[in-house]
Amino acid sequence: MNGYVNPDYAPEPQKMNVKKGLEGAVIDTSSVSIVDSQTNSLLYRGYPVQELAEFCSFEEVAYLLYRAELPNEAQHAAFCGQERSCRKVSRAALDTVRSLPKSSHPMDAIRTGVSILGCEDPRSLDSSPPTNLDKAIHLLAKIPTLIAADYRFKKGLDYVEPAKDLTIAENFFHMCFSEVPPKEIVKAFDVSLILYAEHSFNASTFAARVVTSTQSDIYSATIAGICAIKGPLHGGANEQVMHMLLEISHPERADHWVLDALARKKNIMGFGHRVYKSGDSRVPTMKKYTQSMADIRGEQKWMKISAAVEKIMLEKKNIYPNLDFPAGPAYYMMGFEIDYFTPIFVMARTAGWSAHIMEQNANNRIIRPLSEYVGSPQRAIVPMPDRM
Numbered sequence: 001m002n003g004y005v006n007p008d009y010a011p012e013p014q015k016m017n018v019k020k021g022l023e024g025a026v027i028d029t030s031s032v033s034i035v036d037s038q039t040n041s042l043l044y045r046g047y048p049v050q051e052l053a054e055f056c057s058f059e060e061v062a063y064l065l066y067r068a069e070l071p072n073e074a075q076h077a078a079f080c081g082q083e084r085s086c087r088k089v090s091r092a093a094l095d096t097v098r099s100l101p102k103s104s105h106p107m108d109a110i111r112t113g114v115s116i117l118g119c120e121d122p123r124s125l126d127s128s129p130p131t132n133l134d135k136a137i138h139l140l141a142k143i144p145t146l147i148a149a150d151y152r153f154k155k156g157l158d159y160v161e162p163a164k165d166l167t168i169a170e171n172f173f174h175m176c177f178s179e180v181p182p183k184e185i186v187k188a189f190d191v192s193l194i195l196y197a198e199h200s201f202n203a204s205t206f207a208a209r210v211v212t213s214t215q216s217d218i219y220s221a222t223i224a225g226i227c228a229i230k231g232p233l234h235g236g237a238n239e240q241v242m243h244m245l246l247e248i249s250h251p252e253r254a255d256h257w258v259l260d261a262l263a264r265k266k267n268i269m270g271f272g273h274r275v276y277k278s279g280d281s282r283v284p285t286m287k288k289y290t291q292s293m294a295d296i297r298g299e300q301k302w303m304k305i306s307a308a309v310e311k312i313m314l315e316k317k318n319i320y321p322n323l324d325f326p327a328g329p330a331y332y333m334m335g336f337e338i339d340y341f342t343p344i345f346v347m348a349r350t351a352g353w354s355a356h357i358m359e360q361n362a363n364n365r366i367i368r369p370l371s372e373y374v375g376s377p378q379r380a381i382v383p384m385p386d387r388m
């Protein structure tokens, strides 16, 4: 009966099959991507990610994630035209990002910036498929602008307007550094965006889907994704990898550093994965481009330290590197400040989040799991003066 308290209620202790961290739990179907740990493969809409990285641009991959097919030439031109036309953000958004404390982490600035995009969009509560697709393209276009603006403001530099004649990767360099580097560097960056774009039901995508499942809007769901990816066990690991490589600083010190960290039960950042247990399918491709960055810069130190860390982790723990391990030093050698590595991950993963948000909307049921209760049994309230 509603509101009735049964004084004799004494439930049997529950025995439930708790899946800590949702390990092994299959919570829905998805046609966006598959991570197959048996074959070490990752497919976006059926295409191997390694081939997408070699033969396609990040824009083509975003289109694929949103619309389930690769674009033809006309579709690609229309998509890029639309994305390029909505890169600018409002003066209010820029002023807000500029007004944030210089000490704030860029991830907090991006989260705040996306909040403003949501406040400014009069269609914020309209989650119909065409409107959501349009908003997804706006997010893809505007998030890099917010990141680059924060980058410039934190350095005391003037804002650089987005360009209309550059790709997403080229434009990001242009907005951060006022110049576009040689095409090999742009390609390495574009490849990293493709590899980071999507990875099935990872923590941030799941967070975005949970928010979407309540019929909340795409901005709110994207902010949930940003909040989840910030953590060092998820996207924040690419920053921690570079801090670790800098701390190790010489290849000969790698063994001692790793053994000492393991002895103190510390997790080595950029290693391990909930799904992949014998290697991350994205690592060989990223490693190749990180090596190309090292060759371009004439600086092999980070590759040597990385190789030494990887060797000792395999020997001692049989744990393989994940994508964050080669991505961290690649971004460092491209010239980005370390605390912008995770925001770069955000500008890539926005594509995957939006694809999942649209998929969740198309066939929604609110996500509401259970927990095993291990708290106090029912008890009576003792009124205040007598309460111990």
Ligand code: COA
Pocket: 021, 232, 233, 234, 235, 237, 266, 267, 268, 269, 270, 271, 272, 273, 274, 275, 317, 319, 322, 323, 324
């Ligand atoms: N360094 C050292 N040991 C690690 C490790 C790491 N990076 N990752 C996993 N392990 C160990 C665990 O301590 C555990 O050991 P135990 O059985 O003796 O307790 C064992 O490997 C199994 O790991 P588990 O805790 O089941 O992994 P998980 O699925 O819960 O967590 C990660 C996965 C990714 C969170 C975890 O591997 C990690 O923290 N990695 C570092 C952060 C990172 O790179 N994140 C980016 C992921 S793409």
